[in-house]
Amino acid sequence: MKIGFVGVGKMGGGLARNLIRRGYDVSVFDLNQAAVERVLEVGGKAAASITDFSSTADVIFTSLPMPRHLTDLLIDEESLLGQMKAGAVVIDVSTIDPSTARRLSDSASQEDVDFLACPLGKGPAQAEEGTQPIYAGGRPDVYQKYEPLLKDISTSVHYLGDVEQATAFKIVSNLIGMTNALVLSEGLRIGERAGIDPVLLQQLLATTGADSYQLTLRGPKMRNGDFTPGFSIHLTRKDVGLGVGMAKELNQPSPFTELALTYFDKAVDAGLGDEDCAAVYKLFDEVAPVRGAGT
Template sequence: MNKAIAFIGLGQMGGNMAARLVEFGFTVSGYDLNPAARQNLVDAGGQAVGSIEQAVAGHDIVMTSLPDPSAVLATYLGKEGIVELATPGCLLIDLSTIDPDTMRHVGTKAKELKLRVVDCPVSGSPKDSRAGTLTIMMGGDEEDVRLAEPYLEALSTTRLFTGDVGSAKVVKIVNNMMAMGNVLIASEAFALGVKAGVAPQLLYDVLSVSGGRSHHFVNRFKNALQGNFDPGFKIELGEKDLALGIGLGEMLNQPTPAASIVRQLFSQALGEGLRGRDIVALLQMYQNWSSDTPNSIGETRQ
């Protein structure tokens, strides 16, 4: 197995995944527009370079973790992008959360130049990405997925094959639609319980072992009780993923009215100054709407 990896996109998730790969014994050459992100990789034992071209040069494995469809298109298909620079036979593993059509378009262009493409969005927190405990959805030709698995194994405890390139993006979008709706309803319900006079900690203790609980409720709301809204998954990323889901529904003529309402409330949270905070800060939005709430849920840390 080739132990040398080019990794492009060293943000909160990508940077942690790159550091995990270094820890797992891979040689990682990474690039990000942000100099601080590149320095974080150096601090973790990787090598930072100054361009996509320098990252891709000499590598047969390229992994990407990018914020949105436009970044994926520019990175893969732009002038001096990955598809133009990579040598035939190179394995391209995209870990981003984007729409399936963009992923399929990238895959088609890459295959025309004899490149291998695997569609691999991830589910989990930044902590999971650093610990190698992510869930990874894998779409692509079965042979290409098999070649990618040894690299993905370092990042995950669960890997699930979903079908052709683009299928994994569909599954990830659906997952995030469910998760964002869950956090919003949990925030609304929790604020109601506190408004009715139940102490926040007591309410959490009961709900975290009751039927309404979820992964996000149990893991995120305990931070909110301490006034900790540091981003594990930012509200603006949740709004972006909801937009992807709604867009997919429009393309398929499949109505998504509930997701549309959830997105509106995520957008409202951004308008109320919660950009850059974790999605559990939706709870604070509800609390702000009720200034006479009898039990404080916690003040936002600056």
């Protein structure tokens, strides 16, 4: 099985390295040469362009930042789908909206190419470890064909239905998690202003109904002022925006997500866009106003 991998940054890179470790024939392409070099440390081949593998790969993975990057690559500009051999498959692990996923899937079918939407559930560390949750969507027969491949790079693979269900799940997960990060920031600031020791505050919150994944993962970051990007505010704003857009398409009210989006807009305007989403904590510091990234 020949595999091409487009986009080997923090998330895609870990998956690509695991494919190589499992013995697959993998060619990688990324505009960031340093990202490619990190993959090549464990093996694989560097592609000068997508045309190096577009017509020969049995599987092409894509991991790109924005929905438009996928449509540009696969349909509108690079027309990758039209270059692929019949019966090949695109497995996209990006975070995209259901409407875009449907367009990509339909366009793939027109080119006699299969398509799976396989968004990811956690961060780069889990991608590297091979424990990254994968939420797959597509035709059942296509999923069944490539389920062993997905399970070679993840111990947590879940089939949700078609591409709309898989991509919607990822958006719902992110909008809940990122909205929780805002509530966590607000609550921690209130507790600290009330005179509760910050370390004790977080320890005891974890024993109550206030416990959450964000408290465990980002609570210490907020307390220690460590905003090294794991998942940046720029990406957070993108995903929350996708959530608002999806809710509107479904005619489903989303007032809290819409409010959360305004705060991530404020964070970007404050110069925090490249910092971890935990940096929204700075927005709730009335004593020391936000002064921009790294402050």
